[in-house]
Amino acid sequence: MLDTKINQQLIAILQTDLLKWFKKDQRKLPFRQTKDPYFIWISEIMAQQTQIDTLIPYYNRFIDKFPTVFSLALASADEVIKAWEGLGYYSRARNLHQAARIIVADYDGLMPDNFAELIKLPGIGPYTGGAIASIAFNQPVSAVDGNVLRVISRYCNSFDDIGEAKTKKRMTHWIESILPEAAGDFNEALMELGALICTPQNPKCLLCPIRSGCQSHAAGTTEQLPIKAKKQKQTTQKMEVGIVKQNGCLYFVRRPDAGLLSGMWSFPIAEAATGNGQDIKKKLGENFPELNEPVFIGTSRHVFSHIIWEMSIYGFDLDSMVSETTAHSYLVTNQQESRSDRDTAFKALSQVDELALPVAFSKLLDQLTGFNVTNSIILSTS
Incomplete structure (x- = not known):
């Protein structure tokens, strides 16, 4: 069990020595050069599933494109998703966009300055809300992520399972009970210690x-903790x-608004039951009633956090049904239409x-070289 009665001397070490170290040795990250809650919010959302060193170039590009909550709110969903491309877990980007619109509409473009209001926004849970509230507004709330759970488990020699909600709740309350005046710095220091020193494997105890x-460390149980x-x-x-394929263009569909990769563009995909391309042919038949037999192109494998897709790729070469003139006419007559309102599209490789x-x-796309895809037409939609 977590020892919430750990003596005051040990609490003082945690409060003072940790903050001294953080002030001297913290990484000079772009979002640490400001207390602007918008920048802190973006960085914290990115950091949820991404290593800090990895996200920095993405963060810089995202802020360059959307420097204010107003610019983010006014962007289209596709623009936001595109700017997020490469970071994965795209629900984070959709929630950012939705929350930005709420902040502009309901809060006059100002981030809520307290934990209770922050966690009402899409994509902001207790950790992110605590991080923004404490770092940007110095509210006395904790921000407990995996790094913090690991640090506190080891510091207190706790064998509680950090994967259990009750353990996280207990640690959260305990941290809030010992927060120093510089709550935001303390929360960041705990996270930084977990990222740099108190790592999952081979913690650098001599530098701690x-x-x-x-x-x-005193009990010699560091390598056994945390329990998860x-x-x-x-x-x-x-x-x-x-x-x-049609006239050198490839057919794409927008995925449903819920579920894996929701709201993003993809090639049509179906779960294999019959096999040999017949399952995807049946699905495509809803929009293309006359299809040739599928041509096997190759295989691919993609690993998500909870599922692995083993994909067989099949090609379908349509007769030319849309001329360049027709496609050009479509573009002219529909140039004001938002791309986010369309759920299917043919795209040339140059436009993917x-x-x-x-x-x-x-x-x-790298597997399609033998499928004779060219860039001969600009755009058509089904």
Whole structure:
């Protein structure tokens, strides 16, 4: 059990020595040069599933494109998803966009300055709300992520399972009970210690600023902690992907608003039951009633956090049904139509970059060289 009665001397070490170390040795990150809640919000959302060193160039590009909450709110969903491309877990980007619109509409473009209001926004949970509230507004609330759970488990020599909600709740309350005046700095310091020193494997105990108070270091249990039950084993799904070609263009569809890769563009895909391309042909038949037999192109594998797609890729070469003149006419008469309102599109290879295409599908493009895809037409839609 977490020892919430750990003596005041050990609490003082955690409070003072940790903050001294953080002030001296913290990484000079772009979002630490400001207390602007908008920038802190963006960085915290990105950091949820991405290493800090990895996200920095994405963060800089995103802020360059959307420097204010107003610019983010006014952007289209496709623009936001495209700017997020490469970071994965795209629900984060959709929630950012939705929350930005709420902030502009309901809060006059000002981030809420308290935890209770922050966690009402899409995509902002207790950790992110605590991080923004404490770092930007110095509210006395905790921000407990995996790094913090690990640090506190070791410091207190706790064998509680950090995967359990009750453990996180207990640690959250305990941290809030010992927060120093500089709450935001303390929260960041705990996270930074977990990222740089108190790492999951091979922690750098000799460099740790709070080693003298660490109970697991004293007990020799550092390598055993934290305790966390094993994640559920990933499941594997056999999938069929349809590559539909028409006049040198490829057919894309927008995925449903809920579920895996929701709202993003993809090649048509179906779970394999019959096999040999017949499942994806049946699905495509809803829009293309006359299809040739599928041509096997190759295979690909993509690993998500909880599922693995083993994909068989099949090609369908349509007769020319849309002339360049017709396509050009479509563009002229529909140039004011928002791309986000259309759920299917033919795109030339030169235009594929315009789509927010997740890695699971963009990496398939390299396998299409033998499918005779050219850039002969600009755009058509079904």
